Structure formats: C-alpha cells, structure tokens
Amino acid sequence: MDYRDIADRVAGAIAGGRLKPGDRLPPQRVFARRHRIAPSTAIRVYGELARRGLVVGEVGRGTFVRAAPPLPGPALAEASGLAPVDLQLNYPVVAGQSELMERALGALARPDVLAEAGRPAAAVGTPGAREAAAGVLARSGWRPDPDRVLFAGNGRAAIAAAVSCLVPPGGRLGVEALTYPLVKAVAERLGVRLVPIAMDGEGMRPDALAAAHRAAPLAAVYLQPSLHNPLSVTAGDARRAEWAHKLRELGLTAIEDATWGFLHPGSPTPLAAYAPERTVFLDSLSKRLSPGLTVGYLVAPEAGRERLAEALRSGAWTAAGFALAAATRWAGDGTVAEVVAAKRADAAARQELVLRHLGGFDIATDPRAYYCWWRLPAPWRAETFVAAAAERGIAVTPGAAFAVGSGRAADAVRIGLASPPRPVLAQALDRLAVLASSDSLASGILDV
Numbered sequence: 001m002d003y004r005d006i007a008d009r010v011a012g013a014i015a016g017g018r019l020k021p022g023d024r025l026p027p028q029r030v031f032a033r034r035h036r037i038a039p040s041t042a043i044r045v046y047g048e049l050a051r052r053g054l055v056v057g058e059v060g061r062g063t064f065v066r067a068a069p070p071l072p073g074p075a076l077a078e079a080s081g082l083a084p085v086d087l088q089l090n091y092p093v094v095a096g097q098s099e100l101m102e103r104a105l106g107a108l109a110r111p112d113v114l115a116e117a118g119r120p121a122a123a124v125g126t127p128g129a130r131e132a133a134a135g136v137l138a139r140s141g142w143r144p145d146p147d148r149v150l151f152a153g154n155g156r157a158a159i160a161a162a163v164s165c166l167v168p169p170g171g172r173l174g175v176e177a178l179t180y181p182l183v184k185a186v187a188e189r190l191g192v193r194l195v196p197i198a199m200d201g202e203g204m205r206p207d208a209l210a211a212a213h214r215a216a217p218l219a220a221v222y223l224q225p226s227l228h229n230p231l232s233v234t235a236g237d238a239r240r241a242e243w244a245h246k247l248r249e250l251g252l253t254a255i256e257d258a259t260w261g262f263l264h265p266g267s268p269t270p271l272a273a274y275a276p277e278r279t280v281f282l283d284s285l286s287k288r289l290s291p292g293l294t295v296g297y298l299v300a301p302e303a304g305r306e307r308l309a310e311a312l313r314s315g316a317w318t319a320a321g322f323a324l325a326a327a328t329r330w331a332g333d334g335t336v337a338e339v340v341a342a343k344r345a346d347a348a349a350r351q352e353l354v355l356r357h358l359g360g361f362d363i364a365t366d367p368r369a370y371y372c373w374w375r376l377p378a379p380w381r382a383e384t385f386v387a388a389a390a391e392r393g394i395a396v397t398p399g400a401a402f403a404v405g406s407g408r409a410a411d412a413v414r415i416g417l418a419s420p421p422r423p424v425l426a427q428a429l430d431r432l433a434v435l436a437s438s439d440s441l442a443s444g445i446l447d448v
Helices: 003-015 028-035 039-051 097-107 111-117 127-137 155-166 181-190 206-215 237-250 302-314 321-332 335-358 382-391 422-437
Strands: 055-058 062-065 149-152 172-176 193-197 220-223 254-257 279-284 296-299 362-364 371-375 412-416
Touching: 003 039, 028 039, 039 055, 039 062, 097 321, 097 335, 127 149, 127 279, 127 296, 127 321, 149 155, 149 302, 155 181, 155 220, 155 254, 155 279, 155 296, 155 302, 172 206, 181 193, 193 206, 206 237, 321 335, 335 371, 335 422, 382 412, 382 422
Parallel strands: 172 193, 172 220, 220 254, 254 279
Antiparallel strands: 055 062, 149 296, 279 296, 362 371, 371 412
C-alpha cells in the first residue's frame, strides 16, 4: 500500500473526530507493526501527515494531532450558550477613540484636501508627514531624523520591506527563539530561513547571536526589545548597548520592531539610538489607533535609506495617500497622544484581571502589556489546551505559533487581552483557570 493512502486513512480519522487535537499517535515502529508496513514507510506516513499540518512531532514525547488550523474567522464551539471570546486577535479599542479620530477625518473631507490625499503616496511621504512621524516615534530622549523616516501601508508591510531589503532569498535571518508569528509568515513568503537565537530575561542573548552568526553567516537579525510579543520582556539599556556592540563587531543590521513599545512610556532608549547605522527601526499605528486606518513607519540607516525606499516601492508596500494624510493629522492634533494614554490605562486594568484570575499559575507578562504568556500546568499540552478552550468558546494561541525551528514548542499559550470588553475578558479568564485546573481533561491519548 502506498504511504499516502495510509496517511489519507489517518487524515480521515482526524477529520471524522476519531482522532482529536492533542491525541498522541503510537511510536512509528508500533504503527508499522500494526499496519504491517516497513518502518521506513511509517516514517514517510508521519512525514506526510506533518507536511499536511495535521500532526506535530515533539522530541522525546512523540507525535500529536494538531489543533485545527485557524480559519478566516473564529470557529468556536460553545455548548453552554455563552458568546465566543477571541483571545487570539489583539487589537485594542478604547471608549471615545472613534470620536477622537473623527476630528481629523472631518478636516480631510474638504475637496481640496481629498484631491491631495487621493494621490498615491511616495515611500518618503512629505516633509510634514516625516516631521509628524518623528514626533510619534520619539521616546526616551531619542527622536529620529525626519529625513530618515519612510512610510509603509502597515506594520506587516514595513517588516516585509525591511526583510526583503536586508535578506536575499535563501538567506538567514536571526530571530528570538519565540518570535512574532507574522515574521514567520513573511519569511516563508520571501524564501528566507529563520534562525532561532536563544533568549534570557531581556530577550535575545548577544553571545548566542554571535555563535549563530559564526556557525553560518546571518544576513540580518530581527528583535523586539520593548514588550516582546509574546513574553512581554523588555531589554535594559546595558543589553541594548551590548547588542549595538555585537552588530558592529559582526557587521550585521538589526530590524528593531517597536510596535507595542508605545505602552511602555519608560522604556529604555531604542537600539536605533545606540547603533543608528546598523538598525532599521519599525513601528505602526495599527495598535496605537486602528488596524484598518493605519500606516507603518521605518527609520532607515542613512546609508540604506534609498535601498529601503526602493524595497517599499517594488513590493507595493508603500502607504496609501489618504491613510498617510489622516495619520499626519492625528499626530499633529494630539489624537495619537490621547488614544495612547487611554490604551495604557486600559492595558493596566486588563493586567489586573490577569493577576486576579490567573495569579496562581505560571504567567509571564508585564503590567503594561496587552498580552501574557501562560506556561500551562502539567499534564496539559498546548495543543490539547487550545482545543479544549475552543470547545468552551475561547480562542487562544498555542506556543508553537511563536516557536522557530524544529525543536519542541513550549507547553504554553499566549492570551491576547485587548479585543473583548473587560467583563467578557474577566469571564473568559475565569473559565480558562477552571479548565487549566481540570487535569483530568488534559490527557487525550488514542491508538491508531
């Protein structure tokens, strides 16, 4: 029998519910005996199932059925009749935000302004847009040179442009061992290989970065120094200075993603201030304001500005004219600052809910962050917990979504705190706490 036929049978068992997310497949030698096939054929069957995204292998533990892949919208079953709660998406909205944003949009409604805003925007924007952007990006005594600011359609486009500019197809991009899932998707599309770099309590370890580069040269490195997603860690000044030293020593350029840094008003000085010639600084308005009306910002090294602008143009990643005009007005009339202040207070209030409902568990977070990293209690596995939470109407993100490389992902989940109303979030956290304490539900092992 062809190995693909056997894989189809296992896939059918998964689709039919006879094998559920978190169920462990037997060892390959047992599977081979049971199906009267050669061990090499069993290896190919398991490889085919992994290629289809149906199972995941964990070193030292075995092969497990994965949770269902994410659908275009939340697909949650809730037997109790309670409304589904999505703690995967993480877009904060605060009361009064739309009214504040409306002020600038009203000013844009004049025919002469609309005519200007309706034109395609250049990667370099306008002098006024660059000056306003520099004000938004300024922090901790650092303010970027407006002439080095470029504009993308959003944060994703900014990341894609920076990676495509710095890393050739087939090249190696160093990232934290747990990284933003969007970077994984961008790298796959661009044909870039991600290299996981070991972390500690302040993010990527400089010595591990040097070791990875010396083992096989990296083209660039991607970092989240402030409120790392998903761990919430923030690197101190000494660590940032050490990174800058390593970048110069190794001849590397860093992509510094500061998307969530606005929540941390006392965050250390950006890496871009320590090594401006070796850093592409990224940010956007997606989390500050709205993912639908946003722009992405890039602060380029002086010598690499034209190459980065060309990457934005050639990839069609530049900002829309209307969005850039609106963003410039929101920055200038105080809207951005007002909404940011409200979101800082909102994030702090949601972190208090985490402490209240999940305080007895192993939670890694920051009191200013809009997410937390939950190391699940034994014997829970991340995929099993995600599936069990979904059955109770709550969507959370498994640790594997952030892990880079083929090693075993942590038995952890990320909880996004931003999207549901606070009372709904409190109820969801309480239900998750009850679920995590029910270790009788944690093991789901079924023979194939």
